[in-house]
Amino acid sequence: xxxxxxxxxxxKDRSHTLKRSIEDLFRLQRPSLIRFALSRIKDQGEAExxxxxxxxxxxxxxxxxxxxxxxxxxxxxxxxxxxxxxxEKNARVSREDAWAKLYxxxxxxxxxxxxxxxxxxILSAKQQVRVAxxxxxxxxxxxxxxxxxxxxxxxxxxxxxxxxxxxxxxxxKHMIRAIKALAKIKRP
Amino acid sequence: MSKIDxxxxxxxxxxxxxxxxxxxxxxxxxxxxxxxxxxxxxxxPTHLLAYEQVAETVKSASIFEAAARTMxxxxxxxxxxxxxxxxxxxxxxxxxxxxxxxxxxxAVAAMAFIAILPNTALxxxxxxxxxxxxxxxxxxxxxxxxxxxxxxFMGSEMTFTIKDGARIVDLPKGRAFFDVVSDNSKPFYVxxxxxxxxxxxxxFEVVNxxxxxxxxxxxxxxxVAMRASEIKKSAPILLEPGITVEFQTANPxxxxxxxxxxxxxxxKEGVLVFKDAPLDKVVASIDQLFPATQITLGDASLKxxxxxxxxxxxxxxxxxxQLAQFLSLNIHVxxxxxxxxxx
Numbered sequence: 066x067x068x069x070x071x072x073x074x075x076x077k078d079r080s081h082t083l084k085r086s087i088e089d090l091f092r093l094q095r096p097s098l099i100r101f102a103l104s105r106i107k108d109q110g111e112a113e114x115x116x117x118x119x120x121x122x123x124x125x126x127x128x129x130x131x132x133x134x135x136x137x138x139x140x141x142x143x144x145x146x147x148x149x150x151x152x153e154k155n156a157r158v159s160r161e162d163a164w165a166k167l168y169x170x171x172x173x174x175x176x177x178x179x180x181x182x183x184x185x186x187i188l189s190a191k192q193q194v195r196v197a198x199x200x201x202x203x204x205x206x207x208x209x210x211x212x213x214x215x216x217x218x219x220x221x222x223x224x225x226x227x228x229x230x231x232x233x234x235x236x237x238k239h240m241i242r243a244i245k246a247l248a249k250i251k252r253p
Numbered sequence: 254m255s256k257i258d259x260x261x262x263x264x265x266x267x268x269x270x271x272x273x274x275x276x277x278x279x280x281x282x283x284x285x286x287x288x289x290x291x292x293x294x295x296x297x298p299t300h301l302l303a304y305e306q307v308a309e310t311v312k313s314a315s316i317f318e319a320a321a322r323t324m325x326x327x328x329x330x331x332x333x334x335x336x337x338x339x340x341x342x343x344x345x346x347x348x349x350x351x352x353x354x355x356x357x358x359x360a361v362a363a364m365a366f367i368a369i370l371p372n373t374a375l376x377x378x379x380x381x382x383x384x385x386x387x388x389x390x391x392x393x394x395x396x397x398x399x400x401x402x403x404x405x406f407m408g409s410e411m412t413f414t415i416k417d418g419a420r421i422v423d424l425p426k427g428r429a430f431f432d433v434v435s436d437n438s439k440p441f442y443v444x445x446x447x448x449x450x451x452x453x454x455x456x457f458e459v460v461n462x463x464x465x466x467x468x469x470x471x472x473x474x475x476x477v478a479m480r481a482s483e484i485k486k487s488a489p490i491l492l493e494p495g496i497t498v499e500f501q502t503a504n505p506x507x508x509x510x511x512x513x514x515x516x517x518x519x520x521k522e523g524v525l526v527f528k529d530a531p532l533d534k535v536v537a538s539i540d541q542l543f544p545a546t547q548i549t550l551g552d553a554s555l556k557x558x559x560x561x562x563x564x565x566x567x568x569x570x571x572x573x574x575q576l577a578q579f580l581s582l583n584i585h586v587x588x589x590x591x592x593x594x595x596x
Contacts, residue, residue, distance in 0.1 A: 093291070214329075
């Protein structure tokens, strides 16, 4: 065995974990969800019930390892339930509703936050790696460096700023540029 | 599944979604941010879709972390902020009782010795070269004392020495992909057969196998010359990314070829990936990795048959079997010859 190899824990997520409990998340999102439900259902009690049910389903399905955006997943489950109820009341209107077009049946069964965006699961993992590395190679050096340090070293924007001598105010702009470039990778 | 068109205005939407993602996942996210974010998500279905796309992009980046750490090792090898360590150690030591303090201090001293030694003159000028050998069943990646990384193909051997201000690798056998840390004061040499590769900081592959001596550049510039000790002298050959030079015993002139730079050292990921690649190219890629064996295609029509997929780097026979299985072909192995044919 070689004695100079550096061992890196690649399973450890460093930067994308939401720094809130799911209870906190629900508490903070609840007013917005109820307002949204009320705008469709027109019934305060029913709106509160639906949002509560959404949270229960969310709790049941939530897995930090599998869900990339819990804050979006809770909204998605809730909006699905609301549209579900809305459909029962007014089928014709619901078909024309933009949210109804996003509706996913069985929100509590198969739904994941990634279902609608078709991540590159169709591609083999190795193909994804190659394409992503190509995209990273085309980024300006500063952008590339900032993304790598933030995402893989888990450095905060302030720490990245110290490490790179790039003003903190521009770190976010580079991060947005990097995420956008990677998010635009063509899926077959 | 969604039928909403996210393409219209995608760029602006992804901008916003990315900004929200960074805000929500930042160290200073407030309750108010979470609430406003929920309102934004509920404002329009395309917001939710864009946000999910961004979140999945960031999360799934872990898929290419290993490759990124190899490809961009210079980014990760740069110095850490000095303030981190001081704060951490103060906190740890303040919480220790005397015996724990003594044991921890001894451990820290040992770690410091190990960490600092490679940067000292003592380590920089080792009296004997460091020897590395990759196991025959796996690709190994090593970090040299100067921070450079080397991916060694199965069964490869090399030594590393820092001598008279130069970093010197000897590759007596095998195949290695080098990711050299830039250091103008210490040139990096790779000696193989009767050739020497000279670089400052770059990425390249050197192959020194029976029947195949080759240098291929992935990034940067390298020069390949005859070693000073040899009688034969010639002008150095300067190689750019995507250019390879091959030396053949029967041919006195080096052979230059152009290849896709991305394919150089692709084996270090432990897998060869092909997309709509003609089968003769696929076979050539395997043969190039294992020159001691040769794969031939029985039916001429097979040459133009395309293959898309990933082959795990193992050995010529196993990879041929994978290929045969993917494409429903027959395989015949006779000694060092492998024949792939239609069923």
